[in-house]
Each structure stands twice: as structure tokens, then as C-alpha cells.
Amino acid sequence: MPDPMERTGPGAVPLRRVRAAFLDHLGAERALADNTLLAYRRDLCRYVGYLEDQGLTELAQVCPGHVGAYLGALREGDEEHAPLGAASAGRALAAVRGLHRFAVREGWAAVDPAVDVTPPVPPMRLPKAAPLEVVERLLEASGPADAPASAARADLLAQRDRALLEVLYGTGARVSEAVGLDVDDVAEAVDAADTGGAVGLVRFRGKGGKERLVPLGSYARRALGGYLTLVRPTLVASGRGGPALFVNARGGRLTRQGGWALLSAAAERAGVEGVSPHTLRHSFATHLLDGGADIRVVQELLGHSSVTTTQVYTLVTVERLREVYASSHPRARWAGGGSR
Structure with missing residues (x-):
């Protein structure tokens, strides 16, 4: 793998060379699948292109504000790119964070400008269980x-x-x-x-x-x-x-x-x-909890390493309780003309 430092000196590492070195590392040393490597390449090409549009061409010029602004740009979209949802933007940011982490580890940067930029939190999607x-x-x-x-x-x-x-x-x-x-x-x-x-x-x-x-x-x-x-x-x-x-x-x-x-x-x-x-699988877990099964037992049956993963099913059953209550209890809804 070529060493960008040999040609540029400390503090003046071109972003494009760091990107190329990181992609070589992912392909040769981490042996990522072709599709995964292609996704990294696409995300990092967009990131470096964004920085270059801001007049930044060297690694040392990038600060946390630039990384945060890039994340905002991903969410907003532009003429060439549709706005990204939280999960897709988080995946793209993971590639950026990997790039800067790699640069620090290789000694090409003293600080990591992406370390404190957190990915957006996707909205919680409750598992879909069938009746x-x-x-x-x-x-x-x-x-x-x-x-x-x-x-x-x-x-x-x-x-x-x-x-x-x-x-x-x-x-x-x-x-x-x-x-x-x-x-x-x-x-x-x-x-x-x-x-x-x-x-x-x-x-x-x-x-x-x-x-x-x-x-x-x-x-x-x-x-x-x-x-x-x-x-x-x-x-x-x-x-x-x-x-x-x-x-x-x-x-x-x-x-x-x-x-x-x-x-x-x-x-x-x-x-x-x-x-x-x-x-x-979702129906199995939900129906067990509806029937009174202990959440720790359901965790073991599903093979979850943490009960936190299983707890999402308790939200499903609570939502079901609300639906039943709202549709069945005579005083669940205000029948008058206004809100109450």
C-alpha cells in the first residue's frame, strides 16, 4: 500500500490519497465483500467530493464542523442526491468515521474530526406480528x-x-x-x-x-x-x-x-x-408475551444475547392493549362534540 506521508509530509496529506489507501486497506486486509467495498467507495467519493466543494483538499483541514455539516447535507439531499433517511445517513457516516479512524491509526492525522459526530437515531419500528x-x-x-x-x-x-x-x-x-x-x-x-x-x-x-x-x-x-x-x-x-x-x-x-x-x-x-x-418469528414472540410468558424466557427462545433486544416486543403488546381498550371500553373515548 503506498504511503501518502512519503510524498506529502505530515499535515499535508491529500484527502484523495487517504481515501485510496483506506479502500485498499478494506479490500486487501479486511477482505470485505465486493458489494460492501463498492458501498464504501461510493460513500467516500461523495464525502471527499463534498469537502472539495468546500475548498478542502487536505486531511488536516477537516474539522468536526465539516463532518457534521456533511451529515446534515446527506439528510437534506441536493440536486443529484435524494435526502437520506436516518439509517442510510448513519451507514454513510460510518464510512466517514472509519476513514478518519484509519488516518489517525496510520499516523497521518493527530486528531479524529469525526469521533464526536454521532449518527442520527432511526425511528423505532415495532416488529410486525400477524394475528x-x-x-x-x-x-x-x-x-x-x-x-x-x-x-x-x-x-x-x-x-x-x-x-x-x-x-x-x-x-x-x-x-x-x-x-x-x-x-x-x-x-x-x-x-x-x-x-x-x-x-x-x-x-x-x-x-x-x-x-x-x-x-x-x-x-x-x-x-x-x-x-x-x-x-x-x-x-x-x-x-x-x-x-x-x-x-x-x-x-x-x-x-x-x-x-x-x-x-x-x-x-x-x-x-x-x-x-x-x-x-x-415476530408473531411467535408477541403471542408468547400476550399469553403471559416471561420476557427472559422469550429472550432465550429467540436466541437474543441481550434482553434489551427482546423488550421491543413488550411495546408491541402494550400497543395492542391500547387498541383493545380504545375499541372496547365504554368510557375510553369522549363521545361529545369536543375534546376531553
């Missing part, structure tokens, strides 16, 4: 609850779809975790299927490789039992399924994209809009 009746309609539209009588490929895939969606809603798993399951991960759950209502356990591998055990109720066990007994053996007859629990029509492991596609198809048949695999 129980919508979830049930979606599950019914995905396929039969029992193994199909015929061996038609469409019937087999429908039973697989039902089993996957029952697992997603019954455990609150991420779709990537569900399609990553192996048969051995649900062995105990399937063994418990005939023990008069005993709840089996499923082993999920979450973010960072962290494992957790989640109970699996009777509806999901019933769908999984039929799928494993009569459906999966036929789908993996080609011998390419390996240990994967959920497989595609060719016998290979079902992908995350495949899970999205089958859910979208079921949602279309059910007449449900705006549904994703995460909707089932």
Missing part, C-alpha cells in the same frame, strides 16, 4: 397437516412447506436457522411425538454459531413426523440430501431463498400481504 387467525390461515394454505395420501411431487412439497412453516412459527426460528437444521437436530422432538403431548426439543445454531434448544409443540411435531416418515425419503431418493432436514425438489438442502419463496406462495394463496419468515 393468530392470520397465521393459522397462512399455515392452512401452505399444505396439509398430515402426510399426503398420494405420492405426487406437488403433494410432497406441500407437506414439506407445512412442516417448515409450522417449525418457524412454533419455535420463532430465523429461516436461515430452520433450513440449516439436520435430521439429528429434531430427533428428540420426533421421538416425543407419540408420548401423549410431551414437548420435544429442537437444536438451533444461531448467530455466531451459538446453539440453543427450543421446545417444539404438538402441531409442529405432527407436521414434521409426517414429513420425515413419508415425504423426505422420497425427495432424497437421489441420495443428495445428506443430513439436511428440509430438502428441495431435487433432494438437496432447502435454501433460505427457497424458504422465502414457499412462504410467499402460501401467503398469496391465503390472501395475506406483507408476510416474511421474520413475521412468523
Whole structure:
């Protein structure tokens, strides 16, 4: 990597050279993905271009006020760029902060002008949970609850779809975790299927490789039992399924994209809009809390490292309480002509 200091001397490092060196560092030493590197390049080209329009060409000329003004410009937009929302502006500022942090670490700057410029706080978006009746309609539209009588490929895939969606809603798993399951991960759950209502356990591998055990109720066990007994053996007859629990029509492991596609198809048949695999995860958590589950238990079931992440679901249930109260209590709304 070329050293800008060798050609310019301390205090006179051109911004464009620092940008080039930082991008080389991201690509060669941190090995960022091509799309991520492209986003950094786009953000930093815009940042350096903004500074140059202000008459700044060297690193030492940049002060915190310039970085803050740039953040404001991102939010306001201009003739060439639409205004950025809080999340997008925060991502762009992260690239700027990384650039200046890199310059200080390399000894090309004595101070970091971006260190005290904080990103905008995105508005809180409450998780979107579907009502129980919508979830049930979606599950019914995905396929039969029992193994199909015929061996038609469409019937087999429908039973697989039902089993996957029952697992997603019954455990609150991420779709990537569900399609990553192996048969051995649900062995105990399937063994418990005939023990008069005993709840089996499923082993999920979450973010960072962290494992957790989640109970699996009777509806999901019933769908999984039929799928494993009569459906999966036929789908993996080609011998390419390996240990994967959920497989595609060719016998290979079902992908995350495949899970999205089958859910979208079921949602279309059910007449449900705006549904994703995460909707089932949100519904799982919200319905548990509505039913009186302890938030710490929900945290463990979801695999959250901090209860703070889980607490957003309590806001959902409070909002639901307000809706029910406002629509049901005879004195919840003022019926007169003015406000009260």
C-alpha cells in the first residue's frame, strides 16, 4: 500500500490519497465483500467530493464542523442526491468515521474530526406480528397437516412447506436457522411425538454459531413426523440430501431463498400481504408475551444475547392493549362534540 506521508509530509496529506489507501486497506486486509467495498467507495467519493466543494483538499483541514455539516447535507439531499433517511445517513457516516479512524491509526492525522459526530437515531419500528387467525390461515394454505395420501411431487412439497412453516412459527426460528437444521437436530422432538403431548426439543445454531434448544409443540411435531416418515425419503431418493432436514425438489438442502419463496406462495394463496419468515418469528414472540410468558424466557427462545433486544416486543403488546381498550371500553373515548 503506498504511503501518502512519503510524498506529502505530515499535515499535508491529500484527502484523495487517504481515501485510496483506506479502500485498499478494506479490500486487501479486511477482505470485505465486493458489494460492501463498492458501498464504501461510493460513500467516500461523495464525502471527499463534498469537502472539495468546500475548498478542502487536505486531511488536516477537516474539522468536526465539516463532518457534521456533511451529515446534515446527506439528510437534506441536493440536486443529484435524494435526502437520506436516518439509517442510510448513519451507514454513510460510518464510512466517514472509519476513514478518519484509519488516518489517525496510520499516523497521518493527530486528531479524529469525526469521533464526536454521532449518527442520527432511526425511528423505532415495532416488529410486525400477524394475528393468530392470520397465521393459522397462512399455515392452512401452505399444505396439509398430515402426510399426503398420494405420492405426487406437488403433494410432497406441500407437506414439506407445512412442516417448515409450522417449525418457524412454533419455535420463532430465523429461516436461515430452520433450513440449516439436520435430521439429528429434531430427533428428540420426533421421538416425543407419540408420548401423549410431551414437548420435544429442537437444536438451533444461531448467530455466531451459538446453539440453543427450543421446545417444539404438538402441531409442529405432527407436521414434521409426517414429513420425515413419508415425504423426505422420497425427495432424497437421489441420495443428495445428506443430513439436511428440509430438502428441495431435487433432494438437496432447502435454501433460505427457497424458504422465502414457499412462504410467499402460501401467503398469496391465503390472501395475506406483507408476510416474511421474520413475521412468523415476530408473531411467535408477541403471542408468547400476550399469553403471559416471561420476557427472559422469550429472550432465550429467540436466541437474543441481550434482553434489551427482546423488550421491543413488550411495546408491541402494550400497543395492542391500547387498541383493545380504545375499541372496547365504554368510557375510553369522549363521545361529545369536543375534546376531553
